[in-house]
Amino acid sequence: MSSDPAGRSVETAQSLARLFELAMRDGRTPPLKALEHIARALGALYQDVASAHRGPAACPCGWVPAGDDLVRLAEALRSGSHRTAAVGRDLRAMTPAGRA
Numbered sequence: 001m002s003s004d005p006a007g008r009s010v011e012t013a014q015s016l017a018r019l020f021e022l023a024m025r026d027g028r029t030p031p032l033k034a035l036e037h038i039a040r041a042l043g044a045l046y047q048d049v050a051s052a053h054r055g056p057a058a059c060p061c062g063w064v065p066a067g068d069d070l071v072r073l074a075e076a077l078r079s080g081s082h083r084t085a086a087v088g089r090d091l092r093a094m095t096p097a098g099r100a
Contacts, residue, residue, distance in 0.1 A: 039077070046073065 002008050016038065023034035050065035052058070 046070070
């Protein structure tokens with residue numbers, strides 16, 4: 001993974017685009033349903049990471065989950081849908097695997 005924040009952002013966006021492409025590969029999954037699956041997986045990942053940072057055996061990195069974390073994640077999702085510059089691959093350039 002890239003060492004600079006911009007590079008990490010692009011790599012993360014590209015990884016998510018690949019996950020989306022895989023979710024759509026069966027040709028029967030509507031795009032919004034695939035995105036919902038990815039969003040639920042992200043929520044579950046957040047819960048796993050937050051759990052690892054609570055209690056007596058918590059990760060020693062110093063991060064502590066906050067009550068507004070999910071609000072911040074929802075806002076990040078919302079703001080990402082309004083970006084003006086393309087990050088990573090343009091989904092319109094991908095070859096469709098089927099029809100939704």
